[in-house]
Amino acid sequence: MKPNVKWWKNAAINRRSWRWEDANNQQHNGHWWQHAVIYQIYPRSFQDTTGNGIGDLDGIIARMDYIASLGIDAIWLCPIFESPMKDMGYDITNMRVIDPLFGNIKDFDRLLKIAHNFGIKVLLDGVWNHTSDQHPWFVESRKNSDNPKADWYVWADAKPDGSPPNNWLSAFMGKSAWEWDEQRQQHYFYNFLASQPELNWHNPEVVAAILECAEFWLDRGIDGFRLDAVNFYIHDKHLRDNPIRLKNGIFPDGVNRDNPMVEHMFQFNFCRPENLELLKPIRELCDRYGDAVTLGEVTLCEDSIYLSGEYIKGKDRLHLVYNSALMAEKPMSANLMRETLKRVQQHFSEGGQCWMVGNHDYGRLRSRWTGVDANGQPYPDKFYCAIAALLLSLPGALCLYQGDELGLSEGKIPEDIPEDKIQDPFGQALYPIVSGRDGSRTPMPWSGDLSNAGFTDSKEPWLPIPQKHLSQAVDRQNADPDSLLNTWRKLLHWRKQQPALIAGNFRLIDTPEPVLGFIREYADQRLLCLFNLSDEPVKYDLSVHSKYTPETSLGFDSKLRQNVLELPEYGVFFANLEL
Structure with missing residues (x-):
């Protein structure tokens, strides 16, 4: 469904910006990315304008008004590069060319300029760990063992019995991470799909080639990269064997224990300590472009908070990093969040944390942080409004995945996505043991009444749109001032006015379960933040604090009598404390 927006095709690049930042936002010390809210866009599921059932760059441009209305600081675009799409664009054949499925370089340049006119930064997905097996580099590498790119990928001989070089397992396929190549008569290594051979980052020529690709996009004016699988x-x-994981051992954050890959500890195929040295030339390149940012993905490791903290230490590694500490499929609680915050404070003492609670690789936030209340009812929108307030009060940056601002739940197989419509190769290989990632990738519901929820004019979108999402469509929530979408908007704009939330320090305070409490402080603002993450009212004694002024503009209910605060179920309370 092509949106009824006329200006976007020929928008004047110098049109007056619609900026939601206020002047106060410029006065705080530090870089924009230290406190940024980054909106992740999965282009093929955002907005289709060509009628082929797949979202595109013009669709993102057409919805730029919506994106700007949220009050976010930047967008991160999942891969839009030339690809055979065996892994939905994470298998790239040319890192400098836009795939025709999404548009062309002129479309991208227009998107970039229009986003900048809205005051929105643009990050691209740096998929630099691997390429497609159809990439010209790999086509040459597989010819023989003495061509100029023979060592650009990870090749190894079979064992004497013909078996793979070692016991490494693929993260996606649940089988050996080595693929025999008849042409070269060797195995090549892959961590994800066999069609995604691993680049050999031990080879300086590979590093130089990747940096040249990065420089190409930085020269076009982008504001940084999200680094996939860094x-x-x-x-x-x-090529040492990975040790077997003990049944009572530590499991990686956010990984389904039924996934065959967790049979082994991730010791030798990735998460290597020598990886940290490779961050330096990437950081050096981006720093040459002023405030260009590197946002690293550190996941599938036994302790993602600790390891991700290593990736931002000092001034010569990454700027920001996110991990999978909050990606587990279990209910959120004050205690869980408190313990996570303590560990983040320990390993991110200099900042650099980017909070991630949902993306295209994990189940939807609403379906992971879920449960039932005392009456057996699913958590209401009020709970997710409290979660929005909590996430936007934390120190550091935040990634918000498209649709999470609507409270979309996971598309389920086969109820919402028939088994024969599964698109994710991970799901195709392991369903029903593992459902895969299609459930968090269903198209955005723009309208509760239009065909295909206003996403496409096509008879059939690339993934089905769950019927249950229609009641949460953008137009329905726009019309409700108390909707989750409008709560996110209100909080995002309010956050920009709070120096303590943008640049302040962070201190946890003692609060009884189920209340989570902390104080953010910067210059002349000291902000008390309290969250009741339960379905029962709780009381909190405010007399332990100095004089306070409650924040009443956000619409959160609470009762205050003689310094005793009663927080309702899933209640939120902010107050400015006297210094």
Whole structure:
């Protein structure tokens, strides 16, 4: 469904910006990315303008008014590069060319300029760990063992019995991470799909080639990269076997325990300590472009908070990093969040944390942080409004995945997505043991009444749109001032006015379960933040604090009598404390 927006095709690049930032936002010390809210866009599911059932760059441009209305600081676009799409664009054949499925370089340049006119930064997905097996680099590499690119990928001989070089397992396929190549008569290594061979980052020529691709986009004016699978770049040169994981051992954050890959500890195929040295030339390149940012993905590791903290230490590694600490499929609680915050404070003492609670690789936030109340009812929108307030009060940056601002739940197989409509290769390989990632990738519901929810004019979108999402469509929530979408908007704009939330320090305070409490402080603002993450009212004694002024503009209910605060179920309370 092509949106009824006329200006976007020929928009004047110098049109007056619609900026939601206020002047106060410029006065705080630090860089924009230190406190940014980054809106993640999965282009093929955002907005289709060509009628082929797949979202495109013009669709993002057409919805730029919506994106700007949220009050976010930047957008991160999942891969839009030339690809055979065996892994929905994470298998790239040319890192400098836009795939025709999404548009062309002129479309991208227009998107970039219009986003900048709205005051929105643009990050591209740096998929630099691997390429498609159809990439010209790999086509040459597989010819023989003495061509100029022979060592650009990870090749190894079979064992004497013909079996793979070691016991490494693929993260996606649940089988050996080695694929025999008849042409070269060797195995090549892949961490994800066999069609995604791993680049050999031990080879300086590979590093130089990747940096040249990055420089190409930085020269076009982008504001940085999200670095896909950044902890996967380096493998053990000696190809040692991974140790078997003990049944009572530590499991990686956010990984389904039924996934065959967790049979082994992730010690030698990725998460290598020597990987940290490779961050330096990437950081050096981006720093040459002023405030260009590197946002690293550090996941599938036994302790993602600790390891991700290593990736931002000092001034010569990454600027920001996110991990999978909050990606688990279990209910949120004050205690869980409190313990996570303590560990983040320990390992991110200099900042650099980007909070991630949902993306295209994990189940929807609403379906992971879920449960039932005392009456057996699913958590209401009020709970997710409290979560929005909590996330936007934390120190550091935040990634918000498209649709999470609407409270979309996971598309389920087969109820919402028939088994024969599964698109994700991970799901195709392992369903029903693992459902895959299609459930969080269903198209955005723009209208509760239009065909295909206003996403496309096509008879059939690339993934089905769950019927249950229609009641949460953008137009329905726009019309409700108390909707989750409008709560996110209100909070995002309010946050920009709070120096303590933008640049302030952070201190946890003692609060009884189920209340989570902390204080943010910067210059002449000291902000008390309290959250009741339960379905029962709780009381909190405010007399332990100095004089306070409650924040009443956000619409959160609470009762205050003689310094005793009663927080309702899933209640939120902010107050400015006297210094």
